[in-house]
Amino acid sequence: MIAELGLFLLTLALGLALVQTLFPVVGLARGQDIWLAYVGPAARAQFGCLLAAFAALIHAFLTNDFTLAYVAHNSNSALPWLYRISAVWGAHEGSLLLWALILAGWTWAVSLRTERLPADIGAVVIGVMGAVSVAFLLFMLFTSNPFLRGLPAPADGADLNPLLQDPGLIIHPPILYMGYVGFAVPFAFAIAALVRGRLTPGWARWVRPWALAAWAFLTVGIALGSWWAYYELGWGGWWFWDPVENASFMPWLLGTALVHSLAVTDKRGSFKSWTVLLAIGAFSLSLLGTFLVRSGVLTSVHAFATDPERGIFVLLILGVTVGGSLALYAWRGPSMLAGGRYSPVSRETFLLANSLLLAVTTATIALGTLYPLVLDTLNLGKISVGPPYFNLVFGLMMAPLAVALGLGQFAHWREDNLARLWQRTRLVAGAALVLGLVTAGVIDGPQRVSAGVGLALAGWIIATSLRGLWARLAGRASWWGAVAALPASAYGQSLAHSGFAVAIAGVCLTTALSVDRHARMAPGDRLALAAYEFRFEALRDIIGPNYKASEARFTVWRAGQQVAELYPQKRLYNVRAMPLTEAGILPRLAGDLYISLGEPLEGQAWSVRISYKAYVRWVWLGALMMAGGGVLALRDRRYRQTVALPAQPRAASGA
Amino acid sequence: MIPRRKRMVVIGLLVVGMGLATALILQAFNQNLMYFYSTSDTVAGKAPSGRDFRIGGLVVKGSLQREPGGLSVRFTLTDLHQAVDVRYTGILPDLFREGQGIVANGQLGRDGVFIAREVLAKHDENYMPPEVAAALALTKANAQPSRETR
Known part of the structure; x- marks a missing residue:
């Protein structure tokens, strides 16, 4: 019953999103302001509906309602309750609902602050976000309904992928999505400015805190993903240039450029056109990331479903968004070229250089990520691009960027x-x-x-x-x-x-x-690595709530002193019969001690990976x-004082 | 006159720099491309020698052998048509199992044994690497006509 209510609320949200999208169009076409008055309330009601629908899905997981196919595929009655909640966004359908919910949340926040904007701009901003919402809600209702009943219902669920049963993974997706979806706000502003043909400096000041907030969220989200991969995948790698990582990294790079370019537009009135393009680019890459991760073209822990219909749907959304906004940019962009002048040696120049470097870096990462996909789609062979390419190119780009960053701090605005x-x-x-x-x-x-x-x-x-x-x-x-x-x-x-x-x-x-060593070790064995001695003390079996595990006890010594006691585990999850490595880690600022169990060999011996991860934290x-700096900048009182600026002309005309 | 010449020099330097950077990037790109070959391709000699490539297939049941006292393993990969022996030293991934589809990076030795630097099995027990799935499908498609003519 509650699940049907959830589905009903999703449909209602779609209707409200349509109101949110179409009313600004009608109102502006007819010049009747009354239509615009409904846009904000519709957006807030849509957020309410999605919040309730999301709560309905959480309820289904908490009560183990295995008549829902999505719950049956991703949960189990033995799953601890906290992971039952995070299982809501543990797979395709639920994470789409989370995406839509977060988009509605950002729209809600925007709608509370549009009174200080000209009415037409505010309405178009919310309308554009409504259009994105419509696309994703349609996608969800037609191809990925989380409330679908699967009858006959299984006696128990297929369990959440053990890799996702982890505290870091509870918060990684919501935070990452806050970043991805947050770039919808600057995007909507860019579209609104293009549609209405106005781009005042007050525009940049209004957008800046939103872009900063989205960027800070994305920064934390990416860092969480990297940290999780480090301790959960059991080999101590923290970045693999995996297509899924790249998918989140590309919008971050362009988002970084956007935050800086917005600052110049705000302070000096320059870079307007470039800022608009970056706003479009950052959100388009967020959508591309969603497409890469959700469509199943990539093979990774994130690619839940390989359903071509879904891929085509997301590709369609992506095509319309990117194509449409770039066409709009080509049409209306040239009208906003004018801006503050600056000489070749000035702070503006260094900022522009870094903006370009970030854009080029994004392009080179896109080349390495997308080229194999394109070749495969065209049946021209299966290739992959190795990490050395990314490392080299990234290093080559970041070195001049760092130099220019420092010079920019010293250079004067306009002329030096x-x-x-x-x-x-x-x-x-x-x-x-x-x-x-x-x-x-x-x-x-x-x-x-x-x-x-x-x-x-x-x-x-x-x-x-x-x-x-x-x-x-x-x-x-x-x-x-x-x-x-x-x-x-x-x-x-x-x-x-x-x-x-x-x-x-x-x-x-x-x-x-x-340093990193693979070794064959049995209880009693010792291994010396980087000034430390690792002693395999004992091995025991333990039983968890939904898994069995072998746990090793290691002591680590340095110069005759014991510095750590570590308990790496190899778990076998009952339902999926899937093994998982839980590394034993001593986290320290100067370097982690890292032990993970490989496979059991003959007798009590195991293959063991022992590492000293210098300065990885x-x-x-x-x-x-970086994210903290973004949050601190958000606190700037200028954003609160001067958001009233764009409204002044209205007040003047009313007087 | 002098500022203009100065500007031309700056623009010229920029163009040369961009060209160099592009050349470097494309060269790095080309060097780090790894092609995928099925076991049949590898046996047929289509795979490069002296250069890394990716090989994939099903791990033949009962083929996994461990060297006693060390971490070296040897197993056989197949696309159900041709088989290739693989040697690897190190820890195998959690989801490496006989009968499972895997992908390995490395080079082909003179003796026809593939020396793997890295063995990849993905994070899902039902998962089949798409390269392996395609190679298996190809084997099946090639086998079909011959069965019909029989």
């Missing part, structure tokens, strides 16, 4: 002079160079050069960020007053850039210094700092 810029930066540059040389000298092995370059760049970014902050504080009468008076976005900027530097340092150091710490 190379000689004077060099005078201001040479000390910092020298220090960074020394740091790089020392690193390359200390580290042994084939990675010493890349580690040296990476650390020099990281040091350069941190020093220039702090120097930029210092420059804004120095020369004030009261130091503490200056610290408090500085806008939150200044601190956010420094924190985010420092986070980028920490992530660079982490990536380079963990690549250069980590810095990668995620850096990502969290």
